[in-house]
Amino acid sequence: MAPGGQTRIAYDPPESRQRITDLRGESLMNPGTEVGIGDFPGKVRVINIWGSWCGPCRVEAPELQAVQDATRGDAVVLGIDVRDDRQAALDFKTDRGLTYDSIYDFSGRSLARLDGYPRNVVPSTIVLDREARVAAVFLTPVSSSDLLPLIAKLTDEAGTDRER
Numbered sequence: 001m002a003p004g005g006q007t008r009i010a011y012d013p014p015e016s017r018q019r020i021t022d023l024r025g026e027s028l029m030n031p032g033t034e035v036g037i038g039d040f041p042g043k044v045r046v047i048n049i050w051g052s053w054c055g056p057c058r059v060e061a062p063e064l065q066a067v068q069d070a071t072r073g074d075a076v077v078l079g080i081d082v083r084d085d086r087q088a089a090l091d092f093k094t095d096r097g098l099t100y101d102s103i104y105d106f107s108g109r110s111l112a113r114l115d116g117y118p119r120n121v122v123p124s125t126i127v128l129d130r131e132a133r134v135a136a137v138f139l140t141p142v143s144s145s146d147l148l149p150l151i152a153k154l155t156d157e158a159g160t161d162r163e164r
Contacts, residue, residue: 007140014157017133018116020126023047025103025110028081028089035101037078037132044075044135044154045128046147049111049119050102051084052092056141057123061096066144067151068100074155080105082122129154 011017024036037045048064050057068077079102081089086104093102103110111119118124118139125138127150135154138146 007138008146009137009139011133011135011137014129014131014133014135017129017131017135019131019133020114020128021132023103023110023113025080025105028079028086028093028102028104030101031086031104035078035103037128040076040078042130043073044071044130044151045132046075046077046151047080047126047128048077048142049080049082049122049124049126051082051122052088053084054122058092058096060123060141060143061092061098063143063147065096065098065100067147070144070148071151071155075151076100078102080110082106082108082111127151127154129157 020037022038024034024038027033027035046067064077077100079100081102081104084106089104105111117126117134117137121139123141125142126134127136129135136150
């Protein structure tokens with residue numbers, strides 16, 4: 001949990017948000033290649049920390065796929081699979097029909113780049129605005145009803161550079 005026991009944290013105004021610069025790692029779905037937040041410039045990025053062994057992640061995953069499907073063009077979901085056997089993680093994604101990619105982070109190296117944000121709460125979700133700044137953190141399972149209004153707000157925010 002965050003200080004004060006918060007499980008849902010919003011960062012406003014936009015100028016107060018901190019940028020995450022280089023969060024990337026090996027792609028779960030395409031071994032031998034890397035995927036990261038820089039691959040989706042100008043989009044809202046929903047970063048979800050998950051594991052196939054995590055009960056709440058099983059409920060949350062279809063919700064994240066619904067977000068991915070509903071926001072194509074404006075947002076992208078990128079998972080970070082932690083403390084998992086690669087095959088178990090792939091089976092988890094296949095069994096649930098998940099099409100969004102994940103960083104396969106068995107070693108925890110990618111998560112280490114999230115300095116200043118909780119990294120050991122699973123599941124947790126970090127939402128980045130179009131400029132890759134942290135707009136919200138959820139230290140609890142999320143649903144599409146949590147994320148879709150936030151993504152719409154971030155998509156419509158005035159004054160963003162729409163990171164290129």
